[in-house]
Amino acid sequence: MHRYTGSDRLLVLLIVALAGIGFLILVGPVLVVLVTSFTSSRALRFPPPGLTLQWYRDLFDPVRSSQIHVAAGNSLLVAALTAIVATSLATAAALAIARTRAGWARFAEGGFMAPLVLPGIAFGLAALMFFSWLRLPPSLALLVAGHAMIAAPFALRTVGAAAAGLDPALEESSAALGAGPWRTFRRVTLPLIMPGVAAGAFLAFVSSLDNVPVSLFLASAQTDMLPIRLWGMMETALDVRVAAASGVLVAVAFILLLVMDRAVGLARRMSG
Amino acid sequence: MLDDSRSAGSAPDAAGRLRGHRLDMDGVRVRYGQTLAVRDVTLSVEPGEMLALLGPSGCGKTTLLRTVAGFIRAEAGRVLVDGAAIDHLPPGRRGVGIVFQSYALFPHMSAAENVAYGLEARRLPKAEIARKVDAALAAVRMEGFADRRPRALSGGQQQRVALARALAIEPAILLLDEPFAALDRSLRLDLQLEIKRIQRRFGVTAVLVTHDQDEAMSMADRMAVMNAGRVEQVGAPAEVYDRPATAFVAGFVGTTNRLPGRIEARDGAGYRVRLDAGATFAVESARGFDIGARVVLCARPEQLALRDGADAPDAFPARLRQSLPLGPALIHDIEAGAAELKLHAARHGAPPAPGPVRVALRPDATPALFPEGETT
Numbered sequence: 001m002h003r004y005t006g007s008d009r010l011l012v013l014l015i016v017a018l019a020g021i022g023f024l025i026l027v028g029p030v031l032v033v034l035v036t037s038f039t040s041s042r043a044l045r046f047p048p049p050g051l052t053l054q055w056y057r058d059l060f061d062p063v064r065s066s067q068i069h070v071a072a073g074n075s076l077l078v079a080a081l082t083a084i085v086a087t088s089l090a091t092a093a094a095l096a097i098a099r100t101r102a103g104w105a106r107f108a109e110g111g112f113m114a115p116l117v118l119p120g121i122a123f124g125l126a127a128l129m130f131f132s133w134l135r136l137p138p139s140l141a142l143l144v145a146g147h148a149m150i151a152a153p154f155a156l157r158t159v160g161a162a163a164a165g166l167d168p169a170l171e172e173s174s175a176a177l178g179a180g181p182w183r184t185f186r187r188v189t190l191p192l193i194m195p196g197v198a199a200g201a202f203l204a205f206v207s208s209l210d211n212v213p214v215s216l217f218l219a220s221a222q223t224d225m226l227p228i229r230l231w232g233m234m235e236t237a238l239d240v241r242v243a244a245a246s247g248v249l250v251a252v253a254f255i256l257l258l259v260m261d262r263a264v265g266l267a268r269r270m271s272g
Numbered sequence: 273m274l275d276d277s278r279s280a281g282s283a284p285d286a287a288g289r290l291r292g293h294r295l296d297m298d299g300v301r302v303r304y305g306q307t308l309a310v311r312d313v314t315l316s317v318e319p320g321e322m323l324a325l326l327g328p329s330g331c332g333k334t335t336l337l338r339t340v341a342g343f344i345r346a347e348a349g350r351v352l353v354d355g356a357a358i359d360h361l362p363p364g365r366r367g368v369g370i371v372f373q374s375y376a377l378f379p380h381m382s383a384a385e386n387v388a389y390g391l392e393a394r395r396l397p398k399a400e401i402a403r404k405v406d407a408a409l410a411a412v413r414m415e416g417f418a419d420r421r422p423r424a425l426s427g428g429q430q431q432r433v434a435l436a437r438a439l440a441i442e443p444a445i446l447l448l449d450e451p452f453a454a455l456d457r458s459l460r461l462d463l464q465l466e467i468k469r470i471q472r473r474f475g476v477t478a479v480l481v482t483h484d485q486d487e488a489m490s491m492a493d494r495m496a497v498m499n500a501g502r503v504e505q506v507g508a509p510a511e512v513y514d515r516p517a518t519a520f521v522a523g524f525v526g527t528t529n530r531l532p533g534r535i536e537a538r539d540g541a542g543y544r545v546r547l548d549a550g551a552t553f554a555v556e557s558a559r560g561f562d563i564g565a566r567v568v569l570c571a572r573p574e575q576l577a578l579r580d581g582a583d584a585p586d587a588f589p590a591r592l593r594q595s596l597p598l599g600p601a602l603i604h605d606i607e608a609g610a611a612e613l614k615l616h617a618a619r620h621g622a623p624p625a626p627g628p629v630r631v632a633l634r635p636d637a638t639p640a641l642f643p644e645g646e647t648t
Binding site for chain 1: 341342343362363364365368369370372373374376378379380389390393394437441
């Protein structure tokens with residue numbers, strides 16, 4: 001039997017303490033927002049003096065919160081389109097990278113992953129300047145383009161892991177049996193990497209939905225996005241509906257996460 | 273239903289057999305970067321024949337198979353089926369069926385869907401596909417497993433489904449890439465016999481890639497022994513075993529004992545060879561050697577024998593280290609100077625005691641002679 005020495009115990013203690021602090025920092029604020037969203041006071045305050053569902057009623061009121069609803073609609077539309085665009089691009093890139101051992105593939109992969117470390121603010125500003133240099137007016141399409149840049153690395157990671165696990169003999173088999181490239185992709189490749197594709201699309205959707213830095217530069221009055229609208233509401237008045245909206249977002253993300261994890265083992269894919 | 277009758281594969285004849293097709297590799301050369309993986313290989317496979325490409329890993333046998341399949345483009349040379357070049361055709365239009373080492377069954381499809389895949393790609397009518405799938409699964413005795421996913425099948429069953437899938441498209445040529453490598457040794461012989469039977473019954477021309485000489489011996493009508501991208505010898509398994517054309521073949525196919533020596537004189541249809549170990553053997557050889565040339569005599573374990581008698585001139589002194597029983601035979605582990613020898617003998621009575629012995633050539637033995645430098 002292995003006996004724990006003093007330094008072993010210290011290490012275990014340290015790890016537990018760090019994990020605890022991390023957990024507190026990550027989950028604590030979410031709990032604070034959730035509790036605050038039920039406050040009976042007229043402004044954001046924690047702890048709440050009493051509890052009410054008032055702010056959720058206000059949030060879903062089509063007249064009083066119409067601007068929020070427009071922004072939420074835009075955000076959902078952009079997130080859905082971003083998921084489609086980013087996942088399609090990432091799938092094409094991941095398959096190309098998985099099929100070659102050439103040096104350019106590693107280089108290309110690095111390029112695709114770059115937005116992950118690029119500061120969003122810098123990219124948002126650059127995208128704004130680039131689009132206005134092209135004389136393109138602000139639109140949802142430009143928002144989708146910007147979000148897809150940020151979201152593609154997430155999809156590339158999950159699809160890439162799925163594609164790397166694919167036996168090349170499967171696609172060769174398909175080709176030898178007389179299937180063309182399109183049939184091979186549709187009948188063999190896509191079904192086999194589908195869990196990675198679905199996980200990637202989910203991550204792209206969520207990262208677009210709560211993106212602030214890119215939306216900040218690319219959104220306009222006509223293309224208001226939910227996170228930007230919430231930020232604006234915070235600046236003008238400490239509107240409690242912001243907390244309620246956050247509560248809804250947290251709940252939706254949590255449910256989606258559970259569904260995706262059940263369907264495709266998301267946690268496993270993100271670590272792979 | 274293909275527009276090209278050749279790539280549509282074989283039409284069954286009246287007896288339900290496929291018409292055999294001839295495969296020719298004509299000066300095929302394949303290069304990977306700086307290295308030549310296949311060096312100007314010319315080989316023919318007769319209609320209905322099974323040819324084994326036998327060699328160590330890296331000898332180019334798989335590369336050659338993949339070139340025939342159309343996954344690799346040859347730098348020079350041609351691949352012909354029934355005399356027509358197929359080099360410009362993609363894999364799916366060449367009329368080849370392939371069984372991969374990993375079987376490469378589609379894991380998300382049932383056995384029947386796997387077998388139907390190639391027929392669907394050919395856009396055959398549904399009823400015809402169903403009929404051919406049933407027939408192909410029945411041919412490999414897997415009709416009871418049609419709805420199983422590959423994961424729910426054993427290795428041997430997966431291999432039979434892979435074979436059914438390859439045969440369902442009625443290929444002109446069947447390519448088998450190390451099909452038994454992933455199977456338990458105990459299963460291999462049964463499946464080898466079964467695949468051989470099916471190949472014969474379908475009358476399909478086949479190329480088998482393997483590094484296992486027993487597999488090549490038991491399955492192939494002829495074998496091509498490859499080394500460093502070249503074919504060193506082509507012939508029936510027994511012929512290759514009995515009369516290896518090169519020192520490499522002698523060493524790779526079967527076990528061989530290498531005895532260095534010197535050509536002493538011409539002797540009938542061969543030479544008298546003075547071994548360094550201290551005996552003179554008469555050896556038949558069609559090759560030309562100068563008197564005094566250094567040679568290596570390659571003798572099979574069953575071509576040598578222990579000899580009683582103190583100083584027979586046709587036996588050399590050695591030391592018996594141990595004798596091990598191997599089924600009905602006895603393996604003698606012998607040391608003769610720097611050389612280590614293995615001898616096969618019938619097992620009767622108690623094995624001889626370790627110690628000094630004399631080794632001779634059996635009277636009917638036909639060992640092979642190679643120039644010294646050729647030995648690898």
